[in-house]
Amino acid sequence: xxxxxxxxxxxxxxxxxxxxxxxxxxxxxxxxxxxxxxxxxxxxxxxxxxxxxxxxxxxxxxxxxxxxxxxxxxxxxxxxxxxxxxxxxxxxxxxxxxxxxxxxxxxxxxxxxxxxxxxxxxxxxxxxxxxxxxxxxxxxxxxxxxxxxxxxxxxxxxxxxxxxxxxxxxxxxxxxxxxxxxxxxxxxxxxxxxxxxxxxxxxxxxxxxxxxxxxxxxxxxxxxxxxxxxxxxxxxxxxxxxxxxxxxxxxxxxxxxxxxxxxxxxxxxxxxxxxxxxxxxxxxxxxxxxxxxxxxxxxxxxxxxxxxxxxxxxxxxxxxxxxxxxxxxxxxxxxxxxxxxxxxxxxxxx
Amino acid sequence: xxxxxxxxxxxxxxxxxxxxxxxxxxxxxxxxxxxxxxxxxxxxxxxxxxxxxxxxxxxxxxxxxxxxxxxxxxxxxxxxxxxxxxxxxxxxxxxxxxxxxxxxxxxxxxxxxxxxxxxxxxxxxxxxxxxxxxxxxxxxxxxxxxxxxxxxxxxxxxxxxxxxxxxxxxxxxxxxxxxxxxxxxxxxxxxxxxxxxxxxxxxxxxxxxxxxxxxxxxxxxxxxxxxxxxxxxxxxxxxxxxxxxxxxxxxxxxxxxxxxxxxxxxxxxxxxxxxxxxxxxxxxxxxxxxxxxxxxxxxxxxxxxxxxxxxxxxxxxxxxxxxxxxxxxxxxxxxxxxxxxxxxxxxxxx
Numbered sequence: 001x002x003x004x005x006x007x008x009x010x011x012x013x014x015x016x017x018x019x020x021x022x023x024x025x026x027x028x029x030x031x032x033x034x035x036x037x038x039x040x041x042x043x044x045x046x047x048x049x050x051x052x053x054x055x056x057x058x059x060x061x062x063x064x065x066x067x068x069x070x071x072x073x074x075x076x077x078x079x080x081x082x083x084x085x086x087x088x089x090x091x092x093x094x095x096x097x098x099x100x101x102x103x104x105x106x107x108x109x110x111x112x113x114x115x116x117x118x119x120x121x122x123x124x125x126x127x128x129x130x131x132x133x134x135x136x137x138x139x140x141x142x143x144x145x146x147x148x149x150x151x152x153x154x155x156x157x158x159x160x161x162x163x164x165x166x167x168x169x170x171x172x173x174x175x176x177x178x179x180x181x182x183x184x185x186x187x188x189x190x191x192x193x194x195x196x197x198x199x200x201x202x203x204x205x206x207x208x209x210x211x212x213x214x215x216x217x218x219x220x221x222x223x224x225x226x227x228x229x230x231x232x233x234x235x236x237x238x239x240x241x242x243x244x245x246x247x248x249x250x251x252x253x254x255x256x257x258x259x260x261x262x263x264x265x266x267x268x269x270x271x272x273x274x275x276x277x278x279x280x281x282x283x284x285x286x287x288x289x290x291x292x293x294x295x296x297x298x299x300x301x302x303x304x305x306x307x308x309x310x311x312x313x314x315x316x317x318x319x320x321x322x323x324x325x326x327x328x329x330x331x332x333x334x335x336x337x338x339x340x341x342x343x344x345x346x347x348x349x350x
Numbered sequence: 351x352x353x354x355x356x357x358x359x360x361x362x363x364x365x366x367x368x369x370x371x372x373x374x375x376x377x378x379x380x381x382x383x384x385x386x387x388x389x390x391x392x393x394x395x396x397x398x399x400x401x402x403x404x405x406x407x408x409x410x411x412x413x414x415x416x417x418x419x420x421x422x423x424x425x426x427x428x429x430x431x432x433x434x435x436x437x438x439x440x441x442x443x444x445x446x447x448x449x450x451x452x453x454x455x456x457x458x459x460x461x462x463x464x465x466x467x468x469x470x471x472x473x474x475x476x477x478x479x480x481x482x483x484x485x486x487x488x489x490x491x492x493x494x495x496x497x498x499x500x501x502x503x504x505x506x507x508x509x510x511x512x513x514x515x516x517x518x519x520x521x522x523x524x525x526x527x528x529x530x531x532x533x534x535x536x537x538x539x540x541x542x543x544x545x546x547x548x549x550x551x552x553x554x555x556x557x558x559x560x561x562x563x564x565x566x567x568x569x570x571x572x573x574x575x576x577x578x579x580x581x582x583x584x585x586x587x588x589x590x591x592x593x594x595x596x597x598x599x600x601x602x603x604x605x606x607x608x609x610x611x612x613x614x615x616x617x618x619x620x621x622x623x624x625x626x627x628x629x630x631x632x633x634x635x636x637x638x639x640x641x642x643x644x645x646x647x648x649x650x651x652x653x654x655x656x657x658x659x660x661x662x663x664x665x666x667x668x669x670x671x672x673x674x675x676x677x678x679x680x681x682x683x684x685x686x687x688x689x690x691x692x693x694x695x696x697x698x699x700x
Contacts, residue, residue: 077457082441082442085438085640091432095432095459104426104457104473104477105456105457105458106424106454107427107441108454108455109442109445109449111449119452123423123452235644268644271646271647294611294615294618295614295645295646296618296621296645297621
């Protein structure tokens with residue numbers, strides 16, 4: 001290793017700013033070689049790349065944000081999966097901001113892998129988008145560092161509620177949503193209220209379930225652990241958990257589902273149990289996907305403003321791209337209750 | 351105009367191939383100027399651009415397809431709107447092919463306008479994708495010509511069934527789908543079968559309704575004009591038309607809806623009329639969106655292979671991009687019947 005504290009100090013400009021020339025000098029390579037590394041070019045020896053990247057990280061070098069280097073006016077939007085019905089809402093929010101700024105959106109999907117594979121970051125560095133907006137995906141520390149040294153800002157649109165403190169992110173008020181949903185059911189007169197959360201380790205789900213608990217406890221109702229269930233956010237999990245709940249000797253009179261898709265599974269379990277929604281069972285969802293208003297009965301749900309979250313993320317990304325310092329690195333947009341036909345007062349106990 | 355038949359002939363190489371130099375000579379401008387026009391650059395005087403484009407069109411000049419000029423390994427995917435629930439299926443099909451070819455997808459939406467605005471084609475020519483895949487959108491003749499002269503192939507994924515004969519396209523067998531759906535209902539014993547089509551001028555809808563007619567007539571059943579309705583493909587139209595049908599003194603015992611979304615509207619109208627699906631009313635949809643299996647009862651429908659259609663379109667586009675001649679310029683992928691819980695034999699007439 002050539003790098004020492006001394007050479008590090010001598011590598012800086014009088015203003016203390018690190019330049020690409022200084023990195024080249026310290027790494028013992030040419031300026032074009034450093035430039036190739038920063039731009040994700042493949043034709044650099046592995047060991048050279050490693051050495052240059054190490055020095056880049058050491059000084060936290062960032063390529064100067066420069067509109068002239070944004071070749072194609074692109075915004076990169078990254079999903080780990082396009083399965084979910086709400087992906088289209090996110091895409092529309094980003095598209096809208098891109099259009100307003102005469103940019104185009106590059107869409108990538110990682111087929112369910114949370115972290116993009118090797119090669120992805122090189123592709124991004126080569127096409128030089130103004131920024132990268134990531135949904136639900138976890139970039140590795142190295143991938144984040146390479147984007148940073150390439151001068152490409154990263155913003156996370158984060159419906160999962162698991163923000164990395166180092167990355168600006170946009171979320172929703174999941175805890176408040178859980179509180180609101182449960183308080184609405186309590187207000188209708190329900191006392192045996194079940195909750196079906198998402199995966200137990202997913203923070204957005206924990207926040208919703210914690211909101212449920214707080215609503216129950218502040219209303220003087222005890223939480224029956226048997227009525228707190230978990231599954232993934234899809235229809236089948238809602239069906240399985242609801243079938244188990246409705247098969248109990250003391251079934252709930254209302255179910256707060258962690259997603260609209262789960263709520264559709266609850267409908268299915270209710271139908272099979274011969275229960276009518278909302279007369280025999282109240283159901284409330286979370287997300288407010290378009291489908292929520294189309295199913296029978298139309299679903300009462302907590303609206304998560306996915307399109308607005310995506311648009312806010314894209315706007316934040318573009319302001320970072322022109323060198324602005326963000327006023328906030330974590331923004332949570334408010335959820336809200338949408339009352340439709342799937343909730344009613346419970347039947348009088350016989 | 352400098353161009354005459356004579357100069358045109360002299361502008362050709364001995365092999366008869368037009369080069370950019372010949373176009374420059376005929377237009378009386380420099381080669382870089384022609385190159386700017388072909389690449390969609392903005393810094394060319396309006397009148398010069400017009401003259402160069404005219405000569406390009408006259409000879410049907412096509413930029414040589416050249417992998418080295420595909421800067422970013424991009425595929426452009428164009429929607430006129432992302433509203434529809436099936437957009438995500440199309441996106442996934444194109445994403446899959448892009449990934450297999452180490453390319454990225456640029457997504458554009460025109461907010462409901464069928465033809466992209468001015469500026470779009472310049473953006474495409476500047477970013478030089480390998481190809482453009484258009485869904486439901488109508489590019490103008492000029493936009494098509496500029497893509498062609500830029501050497502960027504265009505393929506239409508065309509669920510609407512309105513192919514431009516000059517553009518390679520992928521569709522679905524809409525007529526067969528309508529025939530199959532109606533024959534299935536007839537086979538269950540239904541005779542008063544209504545159809546709700548899409549917009550009357552949309553060819554995919556006409557094909558489905560014609561398939562319905564053929565099924566009825568070949569089974570010896572007369573088509574009651576009062577049972578043939580039209581609307582757009584959304585939930586509300588299905589609801590409106592079904593409400594009108596069910597309010598008749600001689601309501602149908604089965605409805606073939608032109609889309610799954612319309613079918614959801616039919617469910618809603620049936621609920622409001624106090625009719626159970628399928629006991630009192632059989633319903634069959636078209637598309638097989640994911641939601642079809644989640645609603646209650648799960649929807650019998652005609653599956654349109656949207657993801658496969660999009661993937662086939664992307665593969666066709668990429669083969670054109672490397673200079674292959676397509677074996678077929680119009681491919682229709684087969685629809686198929688998916689039987690679920692929304693169809694049953696009609697109740698015995700009292």
